[in-house]
Amino acid sequence: MKQLFIIGVLFMAFAIVACHHHKEIQTAIKKAESPKEVIDTNTYVPFTRDLFNRLRAYNIDIKKVQFFVDQKVVLTRFIDVNKAEINSGVVKFVNGRYINEIVIPANTPCVCDSIDADGLRVSFERGNMNEFKFINNKYSPDFYIFSGTNWKDGSCDVLYDKIIYRASCGTCNSAADIKLLVRQSDMDNTQKNTKILGGRKVEN
DSSP states (O other): HHHHHHHHHHHHHHHHHHHHHHHHHHHHHHHSSSSSSOOGGGGEOOOOOOHHHHHHHHHGGGGGSEEEEESOEEEEEOOTTOOOOOOSSEOOOOOTEEEEHHHHHHHHEEEEEEEEEEEEEEETTTSSEEEEEEEETTTTBBEEOOOOOETTTTEEEEETTTTEEEEESSSSGGGGOOEEEEEEHHHHHHTTTOOOOOOOOOOO
């Protein structure tokens, strides 16, 4: 009887913790997904290799361009709550295991930190080295798409806070469908503010 009582108490405590974590994640997601302003997605266009080349031709610094991500990015990793330190995200209980989850909502702004031969590295937070790479290569010759390692079933591994997370798309089938966006108005203004001189020939 004593063992049954102890098991019952442990089960109740476990259920309370799991319920508490479930409420935390639901509250965090609602806050993250509640836009501060109404976003007109029609004003956004995919950032392409053609746009990249045009900006470089105009001598415009890519690092000063405001980028956005077009889908919700979800980072998850399994944890042992008794051992792991949680620095970011929320904890929830799913299928008998604890999961640390970090959500980047669709249309979240980001900035290019560096330019590689095959893509761009962007960050969503100031003051850290949590960069995500968006590739533009033979797998995506036009767009800049989310990249990672160990792909399986539309998800991949990425490094965040020096820890490996599993990245997936919360609003599409695969993380490879996540693209970088820019505002069309920003591109128009950039080109309008750039004056290209045609040169001058000697008059006879």
